Amino acid sequence: MITDVLSGICLIAGAFFALTGGIGLIRLPDFFTRMHGAALTDTLGAWLILLGLMIAAGFTLVTVKLIMIGLLLALTSPTATHALARSAWEHGRKPWMLPEGEDVPTDG
Amino acid sequence: MILTGVMAAILVTMALALVRATLGPTLFDRILALNMFGTKTVLLIAVVCFTIDRTDFLDLALAYALMNFIGVVAVLRLFLHKGFGEPEPDEEGASS
Amino acid sequence: MSRAVKHSIALFVFLAVAWLLWSGFWDNPLLLSLGAVSCLGVLLLVRRMRLVDAEGVPLKILPKLVVYAPWLIWEVVKANVDVARRILSPRMPISPCLFEVKASQSDDLGRVIYANSITLTPGTISVHVEGDVILVHALTKEAADGVEEAEMDRRVTGLAG
Numbered sequence: 453m454i455t456d457v458l459s460g461i462c463l464i465a466g467a468f469f470a471l472t473g474g475i476g477l478i479r480l481p482d483f484f485t486r487m488h489g490a491a492l493t494d495t496l497g498a499w500l501i502l503l504g505l506m507i508a509a510g511f512t513l514v515t516v517k518l519i520m521i522g523l524l525l526a527l528t529s530p531t532a533t534h535a536l537a538r539s540a541w542e543h544g545r546k547p548w549m550l551p552e553g554e555d556v557p558t559d560g
Numbered sequence: 561m562i563l564t565g566v567m568a569a570i571l572v573t574m575a576l577a578l579v580r581a582t583l584g585p586t587l588f589d590r591i592l593a594l595n596m597f598g599t600k601t602v603l604l605i606a607v608v609c610f611t612i613d614r615t616d617f618l619d620l621a622l623a624y625a626l627m628n629f630i631g632v633v634a635v636l637r638l639f640l641h642k643g644f645g646e647p648e649p650d651e652e653g654a655s656s
Numbered sequence: 657m658s659r660a661v662k663h664s665i666a667l668f669v670f671l672a673v674a675w676l677l678w679s680g681f682w683d684n685p686l687l688l689s690l691g692a693v694s695c696l697g698v699l700l701l702v703r704r705m706r707l708v709d710a711e712g713v714p715l716k717i718l719p720k721l722v723v724y725a726p727w728l729i730w731e732v733v734k735a736n737v738d739v740a741r742r743i744l745s746p747r748m749p750i751s752p753c754l755f756e757v758k759a760s761q762s763d764d765l766g767r768v769i770y771a772n773s774i775t776l777t778p779g780t781i782s783v784h785v786e787g788d789v790i791l792v793h794a795l796t797k798e799a800a801d802g803v804e805e806a807e808m809d810r811r812v813t814g815l816a817g
Binding site for chain 1: 562563565566569570572573574575576577579580586588589591592593595596599600602603606607610615618619621622625626628629632633636639640
């Protein structure tokens with residue numbers, strides 16, 4: 453019962469972060485800032501969904517496989533992101549900056 | 561029930577990634593969207609394994625995670641060096 | 657016992673444990689021996705590629721990861737919440753910036769861990785690494801200040817030397 457609730461919370465939170473990353477991928481203004489949105493889905497979005505599944509699976513070999521998938525994602529995603537950022541930089545793409553003299557927009 | 565919702569959320573995220581891949585505007589945006597699409601596929605496979613109760617399918621998720629990484633790096637290499645495993649352009653220029 | 661032998665044995669044990677956990681076959685002699693053969697094959701290939709050294713099999717770092725990994729995960733969680741809040745807020749309070757930080761690690765492995773930790777944390781991405789200078793793109797000034805405080809740098813230096 454408690455494990456069901458815990459895994460449900462983790463899964464929903466993971467889905468929320470994954471969706472937020474997707475929205476960021478659409479909303480953010482340029483390539484470099486979009487990478488931060490994608491990082492959201494690659495880290496906490498993926499980890500929380502896998503953690504939710506782990507709690508649902510209990511302590512079995514399935515949990516070990518899920519941990520391996522999580523480890524693999526945690527190792528490969530920053531490497532792929534860095535390779536992408538580096539090649540974009542070497543191809544002369546300049547990041548978008550706030551226009552000169554403009555303050556950071558705040559809410560309220 | 562929750563698993564279905566999570567699957568729906570992942571599918572929506574994949575759709576958003578496809579939108580970004582279509583809009584571009586640069587090649588790098590498209591590769592970024594492709595990378596994210598791949599990560600979401602891994603998660604989708606993992607969640608589907610649990611909904612249909614076939615947890616041995618998790619091996620597919622791992623294989624896909626590997627393929628996704630190698631695919632992204634391969635596309636970048638192809639784009640940067642115009643080939644796989646050839647000497648760097650600088651070295652070529654120096655030797656000739 | 658020479659260092660190469662020590663690293664080879666450690667890698668073989670790691671591969672064997674991974675094989676056992678991944679396959680789930682514990683009591684079939686044929687499959688177990690096939691697994692042992694494949695582990696040996698991988699070990700020979702990796703030795704031929706000259707990857708079995710302190711960098712390929714970082715034995716010294718593994719115990720210290722027990723302290724570093726939870727700290728990194730907590731940093732990633734905090735950064736995730738911050739970035740998610742900024743993406744979802746209607747006016748998107750972001751202020752992207754580029755800056756350089758110095759990595760104080762003495763070897764390549766330490767620098768790779770540091771640069772990857774920066775990239776793994778949402779809000780900061782290591783764009784370019786030249787020697788011991790890392791070019792970082794940050795989504796907000798706050799995230800940039802966080803990297804420039806260099807707590808992560810100190811922790812990775814403690815981890816990898």
